[in-house]
Amino acid sequence: MKKKREKRLKLPLRRIVSDNVFVLSLVRKAAPGLIFLRLSLIAVSAVTNFLSGAYLLRFAINGIEDGKSFREMVTFAVAMLIANVIVEVIFQTANNSIIPKKMNKATRYVHEQVYKKASSVELERYENPLYYNTLQKAVDECQTRVNAVLDTVCMTAWRVITFSANLGLLVAIDPWLLVFVIAPLLLTPLTARSNELGYKRTMDTKEVNRRRDYSRRAFYLADYAKELRLTRMPELLLKRYREAGDENVKILGRYGWKITGLNYISSEVRELFSCCVAFIYALYKTIVKKTMKYGDCIVVIDSIGQVAYTLADSANMLLRFQENALYIENLREFLDYENKITDGDKALPESGDLVLENVSFRYEGASDYTLKNINMRIGANEKIAIVGHNGAGKTTLTKLLLRFYDCEGSITYGGENIKDFKIAEYRDAFASVMQDYHIFALTVKENVVLRPLEDGDDESIKAALIKSGIDKKVATFPQEENTVLTREFDDDGVLLSGGEQQKIAISHVYSKQNRFVILDEPSSALDPIAEHEMYKRMDEACEGCGMIFISHRLSSAVMADRIYLIENGEVCEVGTHKELMEKNGRYAEMFHRQAENYAEVEENA
């Protein structure tokens, strides 16, 4: 079996640069001046930091040696103090007001792009694992990564300025010092190897951790609680957990020693060069040869180690850019993706029938067709039942009707191919209650209309709530229709039971003018009485519009104007209940079987 494993991705340098530039240009567009502001603050701050640090120290101590006046040194120090305080005031003020606001603006812009794309991109991008990974990462990390790119750029700028200034000073003191700074670069292969091992360690433990975390989840989620008490699964899970742990210890030990060895050698050699040998060199020139000034020697002692480290660590900075770039690849792919399902330009006709002609459909990557040669007509005023076993393709059919996917063959509405309409306008002609509807962390009102509120909505919402029989319950909420549902971000938010949620979902159907209503097994969670009532109300609500009703319980199909029985993706029988019963085919067989247990009553009645 194929164990799950992360692949290591590498990007060419050009791509890394262009990815980072991509995000920077997004930011520049959204919040002009932000990058410039942050970078100039960094630059000013880095320069004053250098001047009041190494430079001041050298100035003062060389000054003592040269017999400069004490006053001159104090003047310089105080001038640096004033400069620093001014920079600090500017820095803090900007960092606590303008910059966070501009950052908000930038992330808002990126989110806007991402959210727009997310709600328009084909459903396939969500349902097909081939694409979903990209989408998930693009959406999930867009906040953190925009910040990360800017932070990395700023940090690099800080490092480059500080490094160049200090290196400049060292070279000015004695060009030979450059050797001590650059020599440790010879160790780069060792550092790279160590990074590589560190990465491998993370990947190897990640795989084990997946198993570990699964056990943890199983132990704490309420979903598993009953099984864990009724079976001996806990022993097995615990055993797996400990095995995973032991495996991790082994992995960590194996890599730990190797990494320790490599890091040890590289830091040791670096220190030997940049500190030990460089110090000896500098002290020799100061004490024995007396060609190096005191202040210069002190600067060497103070800063050469840091300068050498910064240079040696530049590979790590590059890694950060690469890490961001890997993510940005996802974001770019996601944002640059051109939707295949696009708007048409025709206006929706006044009314009409939905007609499917020779519709076939196969999910990308699947070998078999889910739907084959479907021919179907849904009249503007008809109640259509689509019945069949689980997995027959019923739900896929609704996805085609709503144009979540495009298919082979044609679907027309009022004689026009549905591809010729504006997608939003076309979908607005439908109201659907799916098997897996959701309640959003929005107000009751918004959950009913499922679009931004408009003037005059109040009445239709009230009426819809009454029709679905949830009005009395809503009246008990703290802010009635304006109460926010769920506890997603409000710990005092209102939680609804399954039945109540379903009623809210059904209210949506009542709240708008529909041409067609799609109900996908909406009664599965309901008991018979509630189911009965729901059907009755639905029937009333769908007066004057078409209704597509999906179920595997045939009792609900009896009332339909036409029944389509789907098996293995094909329509195998069509007709009214009566016709199909007379035909005595598959439908009749299924119906009899389901009715069998009730049949006696029928005889008695």
Place this chain on the structure above:
Amino acid sequence: MPRPPMHRLMQKDKNAPKITKGRALKNTFWMFGRIRKYVPGFIFMVVLNGIISGINGAVEMLYVKALYDFIGQNISFETVLRLIAIYTLYRTFWYFYNTWFWQVYWTIAQEKLHIALHSDMFRKAVSLDLARYDDPKFYNDFIWSMDQAFPHAVNMMKDTSTLVFRVVSAVAISGILFTVDPIMAVIIATFAILRAFISTKYNKVNYEYFDASNPLWRKEGYIRRVFMLPDYAKELRATRVGENLYEDYVKTTDEKNKIVDKFKVRRSIYGVLSHTVMLFGETGLFIFVLYKVVTGATSLGTFSVAMGAIWRLSWTMRDLVVELQLLHEHAIFLEKVRKFTECKPEIVGGTLAAEPFEKLEIKGVSFAYNDGDKKALSEVELTINKGEKIAIVGYNGAGKTTLTKLISRLYDPTEGEVLYNGKNLKEYTIDSVRDRIAAVFQDYRMFASTLAENVAGGECAAEDENKVREALESSTFESKLEKLPQGLATQLTREFYDDGTVLSGGEQQKVAIARAFYKDADLIILDEPSSALDPDAEYELNRSIAEYADKKTVIFISHRLSTTRHADRIYMFEEGRLIEVGTHDELISKNGKYAYMFNLQAEKYRKQ
């Protein structure tokens, strides 16, 4: 002016319990006690590491001082070389120790702590009464504990190490300063303390700032999730609800700006203060020492000590405050873990081993999930004899599932008793009861493990495989089993394997039923066993169950009355009360609620 990174103090638990300082300290030691048991020597090593790191800092300082002192002095170069050689040798050991500690010792000790701590918590979790899961507050704390116990324990160790390090540093640096120049020591200490004081204030303001922004982040997180998860994708397309969410998102950014405005003055002032205090201190000290050097009162080494010490000491002081605060936060959090670990299960087994099933009596049983809740069951009386097929029917929320939870002793009744073969169920050991009674609930779960293990409900030895096969046959899973290339060894779910098998809802239900059959229990409880199946499969399964359970005692629970009508006895529940009892025919002729419900369901099938 190096800027310290934003501190991790900022993550805050909203529902943190309020506890006294004494209790916090006790909690800390309680956790230390556990860690000592989990990973012997860990605490010792962590404290030792703090001490060694502290001393190392002091050594570094003295070394640089010595180098500075050489400058401008008439000293033999040999002395210089000797010092550098000794120090380099020392550093060799130090580097080795330091990389070994973090790369080898720490990672492994951390992993060992992870395993031991969680194993302990898992065992505890399984021993908890199921009733605990119904208490939302307890459950929240429980999830939080499971998630956060380890990070807090590890951070506690890290913070302890840092604290020891900082204390040792503070002592060592002060000591060096005093020997070099007492006046300078006082100046530096004053600035360091002043800085620490301002930093604490600054942290507090930041803390408030993050606290105020927290709800907005939560909201943003929710909105992001809606756009990201496939669950919502259909609704985002079929309706315009995405616009509502985007509007909400825009509102949160406006709110965020307001918070920035609210805090900008205070954050800027404290930020400026905490840095400028140091700038003044630094410059003052610089001039002071420079003056002493110029007048020849001190050597250049004092420079290095003074400038190094003012920063080191101020960090040390600030960190001391922060670390103490962090340890206090861990202690507050540990209160939850402690409460969870110390909570005693109420459902404990008796001493008797349950004999083969003869009779089950439910006498005057009432039950409420939480104190003060509406009763899920009230005054229920019923008896089930060996070999009977019993149906329990009623609407959603009638109390059917609750009853089965009492019978399988996941809960104890609030009032009344459940008698197994004439004796209270509580007198038997829990394991023996669960061996005799097998229940399949509506919300069964598949584990990421092999098919055989899923059926066996634990490890499955080779000799048990036939039993597994038989159980799967009885639950009508065999046609699917034939299609699985690895048969019983098939890995279920895609948790660990990319080509793991994901079963459909109906198939999962069959595996869950096989799980009950495998146990070969005397009494089998099936809660809505066919809800995920389509009618044909349901029909087939019902027949197979009837065949398998021929000699067993079975309790069916359903609101689809077609499944239950052949039962020996039907119990009809409404709002927790038993309202009708009898065979199907009896109940139909009685023409009560059962008859009404049955007719309602049959109606659609009769209108042919």
